[in-house]
Amino acid sequence: MSAPAEGTFAALRQELQDAATAFADGPDALEGILLGIVDDVDRAVREPLEIFPVCHHSPASAIAMARRLREKQPKVVYLELCEDMAPLLTELRNCTLPVAVQSFASEIDGFPAEWAPLSVVAPVTEASAEYQAIAYALDTPGVELVLVDRSSDHVFQWEPPAGGPAEPADPDAPAADGDTALHGEAVGVDIGDLRPRFAELEEHLLRHGRVRHWSEWWHQYVELPLGDADHDTYRQVMLLIGSLFRRLAPGDPRRVRVDEDRERYMWTRMREHLASTGTDPEDCLYVCGAFHAASRVAEFGVDGADGFVIAPPSGTTWQHGLIPSSHAAIEAQFGLAGGSVSIAATVWAKNLKRTGVAPFRLAGQGGAAKSAGRTARKAVAAAAARTAAPASAADTAGDAAAADKLSGFLRRPPVLDRLDEAELLGWSVDVVHAARRNGYLASTADAIAVFETSILLAGLRDRAKPTPYDFQDAAVTCIEKDTVPGRRDVRRIVEIMMGGDRIGRVGYDALPPLARDVHDRLAPLGLPLERRGVQRALLDIAGRPELGPCSDVLWMLRHLMPHGAARPIMGERRLGERSLQESWDLALGTHQRALIELGYEGVSIEQVLEQRLRRKAYGPQATAATVLEAVEEAELYLGSRRLADELGIRALEVLSAERSVDGAPEVLRRVRRLLAYYRTSMPVLPGWVESFVATAYAHYCTLLPVAFADEDAGVRHVAAMLGFLFGMEGLALSLGCDRTQLELAVAQSHPEDPGKTALLWAAHVQLGTLTRADLRERCDGLLGNPLVLPAYPRYLSGFVHALEPVPGLADFVVEAVSNAFGRLPDPVLLPWLPSLIGTLRAGGADLAPLIIREAGRTFPGRLADLDTWVPPWRRPGADEPLVFGRPVAGPGTGGLALLADHPATCDAVAGLLGCDGAWQAAGPPAHPADVLLTRHPDTAAELAVLFAAV
Incomplete structure (x- = not known):
């Protein structure tokens, strides 16, 4: 393109100045804006290094880019994209578009820890000018592609995520779920972003354009007029739009600073490359967003000022790769209307057929169209013919006179496209078929109604030809009516019919x-x-x-x-x-x-899993329960005894530093599981397990009085502590722990909460300092005290939780619950039932089976036996604990009779306890068992304790 003359836009400047004087209160403000826009366009057009302004995923930009690349054939292409993403672009040929180039950092250095992980994505679609430039540069010998935008590290240096979104999301944009979440929480690199940042301007454009959202306005008033425009017209119009949106943007200092720093960064990088390679600027092409093309920074141009200092990157190590993307993900991340990228892909395909422009496509690119090769060959032949033909004098004169294309474009009335009835009719028939497949009762009459309504809506909106958005509105009005019978609504059906949500895939080699x-x-x-x-x-x-x-x-x-x-x-x-x-x-x-x-985290899943387990165990929020979980996962998934031992030692350190009992239930559950596993798979327990049990025994003994008195410690947590102390007591005593410490801790506990009080009574029973008769007497006293009666259900909830440390109390819990159902008044009983069910559900895996099994053993199995049934706790000898329905200890001769009935069992137990002797008869009145118990009182006492524990 020949350089425009000095007075290229003189006529346009004069016309805009006259308009500003006529329509504004004073010429200063409006004149400054209008003439400033022309100055921005003029400055960009005069630049020796050709600037090619683009819009993100715009078919018009892609067509103009493909056409310009074949005409100019630049040797260097500068592209507005994070410079550290350059090595990944060659892998695009192994993918099916759309995909996104991603920079990812899980371990950060130089940024706040709460920002992790950091992720930057730049989506690429076939209908984008950026992809055309990438494909041309990578597949054309002798052409160099240079990415000049700030690095991924500078993205977060300049725009921290804590600052929030720069602008509100489009209300018509799709929700970020399903395929719209393919980009995750990444920060998008808005290559060619072109949207008004002035809310009033956007509202004005939408209202006067009779459209619902920005994507529809752009399609109607920019895409369609520029689809067939020549290069000069396209370029100047895009520069005009970029300058207009830039000058009318609100003066957010942070956003302005970031925009200008990006432009300084890019021009600095381009001048550095030109100086180091000696490339002629005439052989280069600078592809950037129209918003940045109309820049006013001092560093603009190859002759711009130097002095912009690029800050060094942080210590964060960035990983780069390609991830799958989709039309819906792009729409969600960049605030576009649902279906707009799919419609753009359809328009791109139609423009290729209509204009005959051959798109650039990477060799080996997945998902290539069958006719792409034939179209490319035809376009190359046509371009060669145009190049070989000598330029006529008329053409040369036309180039000189056509430098100012803005004036003609702005004066030209909108071109009214001829109604393509065949296309619209095909759409109407297809949408009815698709609606019927999705459960709608649509018919031929609905197809006719959609056809006519589309034409009507286009006419109301000053359009001769209905756009896809007009057709979508008409289909919703005529088919959906007021119900959606299936999974998809009509708007989504139209989006699928217009091209659907195309989802990319990263190939194996990439x-x-x-x-x-x-x-x-x-x-x-x-x-x-x-x-x-x-x-x-x-x-x-x-x-x-x-x-x-x-x-x-x-x-x-x-x-x-x-x-x-x-x-x-x-x-x-x-x-x-x-x-x-x-x-x-x-x-x-x-x-x-x-x-x-x-x-990005490792070279094998085993390495990644080990890193995550270490991160979980050594993190600032790690608790003993979470570290034990990491130990279990190391054994379960990796089978790594080395890692399990290391994490087990870490669990011991974390437990010693804890001062709360919130994790006690989880600690108890996981320690039990690990103990059962190690006892069955190893000859001896690992050293860290023994140390953990001994330390936890002493630790929980120390915290037990405080937990009983602490209002923040729940009944479930205290029950878990007691469960650990009583359940691990044998192992802890064998490792040198002192049982006196537990007895003192229980004696020093003085809870006020009824549930914890019941837990303390159960602990005394387990320690032998409280008999069942005394416990039953205390419960009867609670039921007989009208002042305590409303709180009695809380005591019962405590007894239910007490089954965790003292499972032998299951029969007493059944007795207590039965007495409550029989004696509590309904105003107290009925509100308590939901809490009882919640308690059983929370500990259902362990507690409910105990109660159900004991209740099944206690209550009669047939209804006819209920009238003559006497509860076991009302029978003689009810104060004695029962084993298999018989009393085994207590006053009287019940226990002696049991021993006499099973002498072999008694001899075996006596042998285990180290007792020797034989059965002796002490006279006719004496039972042999009485004689044995008289001779060995210590054995009898130990045996009674053993049966009581069972």
């Missing part, structure tokens, strides 16, 4: 090493794991042992990836247990982004 390793290790399953959707995998590990490693990989993926990526249907994995057959639902293709981001 995946990080971890993702490729996962695919290789799951290859024995024989499933196309790269496909989207759910696939069922059946693993007969007993019949095919080679599937065992696949099972290990799947269980680790289930732990590391989002829910639904790997979901077990049959089979489970517990400590010491492995399933012989498993069934899985796999959706690795749908969750490809999560699998790729795992590759």
